[in-house]
Amino acid sequence: MATTKVIDEAARKAIYKVFIRGTAQQVFHELTKTDDIQKAIFYCRMHAENYEPGTTMSMRSPDGKYVSMIGKILEYTPYTRFAHTLKFTSYDDPECTVIYDITEQDGGVELTLTCENLPMGTKTAKNMASGGTPICNNIKAIVETRKPTFVHRTLFMALIKIAGVFSPKKCRTQNWI
Numbered sequence: 001m002a003t004t005k006v007i008d009e010a011a012r013k014a015i016y017k018v019f020i021r022g023t024a025q026q027v028f029h030e031l032t033k034t035d036d037i038q039k040a041i042f043y044c045r046m047h048a049e050n051y052e053p054g055t056t057m058s059m060r061s062p063d064g065k066y067v068s069m070i071g072k073i074l075e076y077t078p079y080t081r082f083a084h085t086l087k088f089t090s091y092d093d094p095e096c097t098v099i100y101d102i103t104e105q106d107g108g109v110e111l112t113l114t115c116e117n118l119p120m121g122t123k124t125a126k127n128m129a130s131g132g133t134p135i136c137n138n139i140k141a142i143v144e145t146r147k148p149t150f151v152h153r154t155l156f157m158a159l160i161k162i163a164g165v166f167s168p169k170k171c172r173t174q175n176w177i
Contacts, residue, residue, distance in 0.1 A: 003136040007129055014115040016132035021108040022143035024079040030139050031082050031100050037062055039148045040138035042131075044068055051076035057084060058176060066167045067176040071095065086128075089171045093124035111136060 003018040020027055030038070034046050044059035055073045060066065071085040080102055087095040097116040102109050113132050118125040138148045169175075 003133045003140075005133055009120055012116065012118045012120055014118060014129050014132055016113040016136045018111050018136040018140050019105065019108055020111055020140045020143050024102045024104055024109050026143045027102050027109055027111055027139060028079045028082065030142055032076070040135055040142055042068065048073065060173060061167075065173055066171045067173050068171065070176055071098075075099075086124075088124055088127065089176060090168055091123045093122040094119045096124060096128060098128075111139060 003016055005014070005016050007014045030040055032046070032051070034048060037043055037045050038059070041059065043062065045062060045064070046057060046059055048055050048057040051073055053073055053075060057071050057073055058067045059069045061068070067089050069086050069088050071087060073082075073084050074097065075081055075083040081100065083097065083099040085095045086098050087093070094117075096118050099112075099114040099116065101112040101114070103112070113136055115128045115132065118128055141148050
């Protein structure tokens, strides 16, 4: 099953769903790990002191020099739901909410990625609308094959390795922690 995508501009929401042949624990680990690079989520490392609601989190470049997004953890329910706010550090746009729901099904799990409170007409909304499908597809690929999709491995990861050169100074880690 391919990732399905529904964008409801009136509700300021985007929803992505994918079936993954794996366990809820595997999917949840890929979404919440802080001990390794999150290859499915733009090759960043998540930083958070803990997973308590209200805890600040950030997604940083592999070398730790840049922060691509910041947010606050809203909900952390192991193996079923992870929700947080999200603000891209390179944009002056309002934050939105990202919710990952994992539902066990026969033969695997369904992952639903919901982006709420999208600031429509902004770069944030555009990035969230185009980023949901690759995130879902890569989580699926990593859980099922232990590696991201071919396109992600070849194109995106190469771009990420040189992204620091093009990242604005305001995205440097010292500006966000």
